[in-house]
Amino acid sequence: MCKRYDIASYIPQRPPFVFIDTIEEVDAKGARTRFAISESCPLVVDGILPLSGVMENVAQTCATMAKGAIAYIGEVKQMEVLRFPHVGEIVCTEAKVLQEWLNILLVECTTQVNDETIAIATLKIATITDNAAK
Amino acid sequence: MLQNSLYYIVRNDQNVYTIRFDASHPIFAGHFPEHPIVPGACLVQIAEELAAATYGHAVRFTALRNLRFSRPIIPNQEVTIPIKQTEENALNFQFLVSNSEYARFTALNECLYR
Numbered sequence: 370m371c372k373r374y375d376i377a378s379y380i381p382q383r384p385p386f387v388f389i390d391t392i393e394e395v396d397a398k399g400a401r402t403r404f405a406i407s408e409s410c411p412l413v414v415d416g417i418l419p420l421s422g423v424m425e426n427v428a429q430t431c432a433t434m435a436k437g438a439i440a441y442i443g444e445v446k447q448m449e450v451l452r453f454p455h456v457g458e459i460v461c462t463e464a465k466v467l468q469e470w471l472n473i474l475l476v477e478c479t480t481q482v483n484d485e486t487i488a489i490a491t492l493k494i495a496t497i498t499d500n501a502a503k
Numbered sequence: 504m505l506q507n508s509l510y511y512i513v514r515n516d517q518n519v520y521t522i523r524f525d526a527s528h529p530i531f532a533g534h535f536p537e538h539p540i541v542p543g544a545c546l547v548q549i550a551e552e553l554a555a556a557t558y559g560h561a562v563r564f565t566a567l568r569n570l571r572f573s574r575p576i577i578p579n580q581e582v583t584i585p586i587k588q589t590e591e592n593a594l595n596f597q598f599l600v601s602n603s604e605y606a607r608f609t610a611l612n613e614c615l616y617r
Contacts (some may be wrong), residue, residue, distance in 0.1 A: 385530065447567075
């Protein structure tokens with residue numbers, strides 16, 4: 370349970386555009402991350418993380434599942450934000466793979482603050498693996 | 504606000520905005536090192552700011568529908584963004600580079616809804 374994950378080896382984003390602090394669990398089928406919202410986060414506006422920032426947190430959570438590969442959002446089929454998380458709050462985002470075709474993952478994500486669901490999203494993540502040389 | 508830091512509006516012709524990016528903005532150092540790409544999340548935030556400029560009051564998107572990022576936008580590309588109101592509380596955004604669609608989505612907006 371105390372396994373430590375090095376964020377920089379799981380996602381290609383670097384400061385100031387890193388939207389996860391810790392990876393709690395990750396494998397090919399799902400991931401769970403935590404992110405403390407700070408005033409220095411580049412998408413924070415008026416003390417809240419708007420939909421764009423929650424989306425980036427969700428996307429980076431999904432990207433951890435493609436360790437070593439480049440992962441990007443192809444589509445967001447739908448996303449709802451029930452309330453905006455505030456500076457000082459910690460969001461916990463869980464991603465579950467619903468389906469997988471070749472390099473496309475259909476992922477369902479739920480973002481919570483203290484067990485209160487604040488956002489849900491269904492998105493398609495595309496991955497580019499560096500297998501060509503093998 | 505990303506406006507006047509990450510991007511600048513160079514034209515606004517009846518809710519068709521044309522913007523340019525500041526390639527030296529710190530966000531590009533992290534997204535991604537040596538391969539700067541405009542983050543998709545920033546396109547959503549830019550859309551929210553342009554919606555506020557259009558309506559003359561703060562806007563917060565509460566939902567997205569049918570978002571598609573077709574091609575990556577790099578910082579030296581000029582992007583044209585037509586905004587269309589499709590329902591009372593819904594705005595449709597397209598991100599065009601040289602008339603090709605690089606991204607699009609529909610955003611639902613709490614302020615308009617009320």
